[in-house]
């Protein structure tokens with residue numbers, strides 16, 4: 390669906406990303422994990438066409454992304470960040486805004502928004518303003534806003550990391566069902582191995598801007614990888630045998 394080739398991203402003379410080849414496969418949910426500062430968010434932004442690489446190529450559905458076609462491709466995607474970034478208007482309006490920008494109006498707009506409020510279990514919050522929402526509720530609005538666009542690809546950048554444990558699990562379970570039922574392609578960034586099995590078994594590990602593992606989480610846990618950072622990330626989970634696998 391989206392792929393990169395010989396990708397390099399340099400900022401302030403530092404190489405932040407150096408990725409030879411990667412493909413986000415259609416219909417799959419891909420987890421991206423790595424320690425703080427590894428380059429996860431930057432990689433997500435490149436894949437979501439929000440940031441241009443210094444060198445290398447990005448392809449969307451087999452076509453090379455250029456300045457000319459980028460906006461059209463971006464309209465086929467949605468991004469959910471760690472902070473919900475909601476506007477100071479009702480939940481309904483927050484979810485409706487992106488649709489309005491795409492020319493959807495009237496009954497069709499109301500039906501689409503109400504459908505996604507229901508799917509995310511927030512219909513009762515329809516008229517509430519974001520300041521009166523909990524962190525978990527706000528992130529549900531953010532997810533509803535993204536899915537209401539009915540995008541082909543969804544990018545999720547540590548969407549639940551600021552939430553408490555039960556809220557996180559609850560949202561991960563709901564998101565897992567959503568992704569499983571919608572057939573949408575997704576890229577999910579996290580620094581917590583525990584979150585991955587709720588959504589997928591496909592994982593990529595990024596360390597200092599490079600991909601150091603790509604494959605099944607089961608394989609990573611069983612075989613490990615010759616990388617100190619990965620071992621460090623995994624150590625607390627291995628110790629308590631905590632990760633819930635499919």
Ligand SMILES: Nc1ncnc2c1ncn2[C@@H]1O[C@H](COP(=O)(O)OP(=O)(O)OP(=O)(O)O)[C@@H](O)[C@H]1O
Nearest residue numbers: 400401405423424425426427428429430431432580
């Ligand atoms: N605008 C920028 N200018 C210079 N360096 C930057 C810029 N943005 C990010 N970086 C650097 O790029 C590296 C990767 O950052 P990035 O935010 O992608 O990592 P991350 O893996 O998402 O980290 P975290 O888990 O802490 O969010 C970091 O060392 C960061 O300091």
